[in-house]
Amino acid sequence: MGKSADEHMGVVTALVRSSFLVNAVYAEAAREHGLTPQQGQLLCVLMARPYGMSDLGGVLGLAKSSLTGLVDRTAERGLVRREPDPQDRRAVQVTLTAAGDELAEGFYTETCRRVEMLPAALGEADRGRLADLLGRVVLDNKVPVVFMDWDEAPPSRTDAE
Numbered sequence: 001m002g003k004s005a006d007e008h009m010g011v012v013t014a015l016v017r018s019s020f021l022v023n024a025v026y027a028e029a030a031r032e033h034g035l036t037p038q039q040g041q042l043l044c045v046l047m048a049r050p051y052g053m054s055d056l057g058g059v060l061g062l063a064k065s066s067l068t069g070l071v072d073r074t075a076e077r078g079l080v081r082r083e084p085d086p087q088d089r090r091a092v093q094v095t096l097t098a099a100g101d102e103l104a105e106g107f108y109t110e111t112c113r114r115v116e117m118l119p120a121a122l123g124e125a126d127r128g129r130l131a132d133l134l135g136r137v138v139l140d141n142k143v144p145v146v147f148m149d150w151d152e153a154p155p156s157r158t159d160a161e
Helices: 012-034 039-046 055-058 064-076 097-119 125-140
Strands: 080-086 088-094
Touching: 012 039, 012 088, 012 097, 039 055, 039 064, 039 080, 039 088, 039 097, 055 064, 055 088, 088 097
Parallel strands: none
Antiparallel strands: 080 088
């Protein structure tokens, strides 16, 4: 039988269920910005800097064919572009366009606002403890930077197209 709602759950259950909760918020924000969750993730990763295709595949955990399709679809929408890699003439980097940067900033800000609301019932000390513990789990497992801390987001670029 299941536990009553007011009982404590184990760490596995809490992590898996919180993952579902965050993914649902992320998907809803993406949908409202006209993005798939994968496109939203791509834009958020590229907010930090341009990435080469192989590095981008590693960060996003995508096979080459899946990544190529994602970048192609996002480029067709004018949100990203491929540019020559200044370090390797044979390679390309994927970077945000001005439109992609603007959309990424709006999506990122809204997603942060919504996720920030999830632990609203916790006091400041508990929120800090939650952030510290989850941060340790993320760092211990070497999770790539797929989403920057809210106060680490770079200012919007104003590159001309």
